[in-house]
Amino acid sequence: MKSYKILILDHRTYCINSLGDSLAQLGHKIMYQPSWNLKEVEKGISYFNPDILVTVGYNRRLFSKFIDLVPKLCKKYQLFHIYWATEDIINFEEWSLPYVKRTKPDLVWTIHPKCISKYAKLGIPSSYFNFGFNPRIFPPKKKTEKEIYDISFVGSTHLFKKTYRFDSLDHLLFPLVKSNEKVHIWGSNWKRDGAIIKREFNVDVPREWLKGYVLYGNSGYIYRSSKIVLGVQNAEDQVTQRTFEILGSGAFMIASKTKAMSALFEDKKELVLSSSPEETKALIAYYKDKPALRYEIGANARKKVMKNFTYGMNLKMIWPKVEVLIKQKVKRQK
Numbered sequence: 001m002k003s004y005k006i007l008i009l010d011h012r013t014y015c016i017n018s019l020g021d022s023l024a025q026l027g028h029k030i031m032y033q034p035s036w037n038l039k040e041v042e043k044g045i046s047y048f049n050p051d052i053l054v055t056v057g058y059n060r061r062l063f064s065k066f067i068d069l070v071p072k073l074c075k076k077y078q079l080f081h082i083y084w085a086t087e088d089i090i091n092f093e094e095w096s097l098p099y100v101k102r103t104k105p106d107l108v109w110t111i112h113p114k115c116i117s118k119y120a121k122l123g124i125p126s127s128y129f130n131f132g133f134n135p136r137i138f139p140p141k142k143k144t145e146k147e148i149y150d151i152s153f154v155g156s157t158h159l160f161k162k163t164y165r166f167d168s169l170d171h172l173l174f175p176l177v178k179s180n181e182k183v184h185i186w187g188s189n190w191k192r193d194g195a196i197i198k199r200e201f202n203v204d205v206p207r208e209w210l211k212g213y214v215l216y217g218n219s220g221y222i223y224r225s226s227k228i229v230l231g232v233q234n235a236e237d238q239v240t241q242r243t244f245e246i247l248g249s250g251a252f253m254i255a256s257k258t259k260a261m262s263a264l265f266e267d268k269k270e271l272v273l274s275s276s277p278e279e280t281k282a283l284i285a286y287y288k289d290k291p292a293l294r295y296e297i298g299a300n301a302r303k304k305v306m307k308n309f310t311y312g313m314n315l316k317m318i319w320p321k322v323e324v325l326i327k328q329k330v331k332r333q334k
Helices: 013-025 038-048 060-066 070-077 092-103 115-121 164-172 174-178 194-201 216-224 241-248 259-264 277-287 291-308 311-333
Strands: 005-008 029-032 052-056 080-085 107-110 126-128 149-154 184-186 210-212 226-231 253-256 272-274
Touching: 005 013, 005 038, 013 029, 013 052, 013 216, 013 311, 038 070, 052 070, 070 080, 070 092, 080 092, 080 311, 092 107, 092 115, 107 115, 107 311, 115 126, 126 311, 149 216, 164 174, 164 194, 164 253, 164 277, 174 277, 184 216, 216 226, 216 241, 226 241, 226 277, 226 291, 241 253, 241 291, 253 277, 272 277
Parallel strands: 005 029, 005 052, 052 080, 080 107, 107 126, 149 184, 149 226, 184 210, 226 253, 253 272
Antiparallel strands: none
16 A cells, blocks of 8 residues: 555544544554644645545534635645545535535545445545544453443434434433433533423433533543443444444443444344333343443454454555546646
């Protein structure tokens, strides 16, 4: 694999420590540009002289300030633009599609295979590149790990749009709130969205359960320090990024029983799946006081993730297409 200079135009740690760090581990030189000041961005480009520009998902600053500047920068500095469409397919129409139409990337990496044909209709090449796991950021849970939390959930509310996440929260998290089974909750907007939660789920999440925002790099500690981690899902045919990170950490996870989860992981061996509020409460009661069994299942989960779902192995699979398209673009520019 040829080494490239890659500029990642993003300030979010989940991008930097997942995709960015994984690209660096493969030998590429990475520069992160967290500034959204055009002069500073151009100074960074002039200094680093990158071959590739990477933009990711939905980013308010990117969409509001830079959406029309990205193609101009790529043309001016002859950058190969890769857009990682991490909001597919749920927000394809609202976010991915408008961004791609206006920025015209050279290649789209989509987290949903059904979107490949959608991008093809626009004349834009794409590859399926799902979320994965970076083992350098998430070390394995030790058998002697001190479990200071009984049940944890890491994730923002994301209730701005009706998706399967509503169902997942309804049979994983909120039954525990109603039965006063304490859950330590990290993430944004839980206080702000209290009225929506009350209206949609008829429940009030206790303020003392809310731990606030957690840095991406600190989430692994929470997973390893918990007896049980809840794996809320956003869709029935996709899995979240946190799914790979929780299981890759060797944590014990109870997740929603979806088509995608059942296809990727083995129930009762690598994780535990639930389909209803009653089942969730029964599973909590059964596994809560079985540390050896929880550790065994978590260790099996890490083995599966390390074998099949690391960013490194996924990038190696899709990278040949990147090199072919870069060569084609260089020829056109001559």
